[in-house]
Amino acid sequence: QVQLVESGGGLVQAGGSLRLSCADSGRAFGNHAIGWFRQRPGKAREFVATISFSGGGTDYGDSVRGRFTISRDYAKNTVYLQMNSLKPEDTAVYYCAAKRTYAVVPGRMGYEHWGQGTQVTVSS
Secondary structure, rough: OOOEEOOOOOOOOOOEEEEEEEOOOHHHHHHHEEEEEEEEOOOOOEEEEOOOOOOOOOEOOOOOOOHHHHHEEEOOOEEEEEOOOHHHHHHHEEEEEEEEEOOOOHHHOOOOOOOOOOEEEEEE
């Protein structure tokens, strides 16, 4: 059973950086792709990034490509989202999610397990 817990959110000025963590306490991490999504105030949930079960395949949303980097540490059962050059429009609740797939690039749909989310606020 995958059990995801996000951390690392907070308040940062525009242009700054944050690193979000998504830890799995259920220890079923190794055969799951992990995605990051966000929900901005008054907006629908939006795909941010995903990483394959092997770590070899990644995909990013257009609005974050080149600024955000997703990575995973198998020893720590954790996936990270490094966010640089943050903008006020990046303000959102960020969620990580998991799905069991061996796809090289996991895709943006079909995530089955979700964390509770962590708030990121970027001030102008």
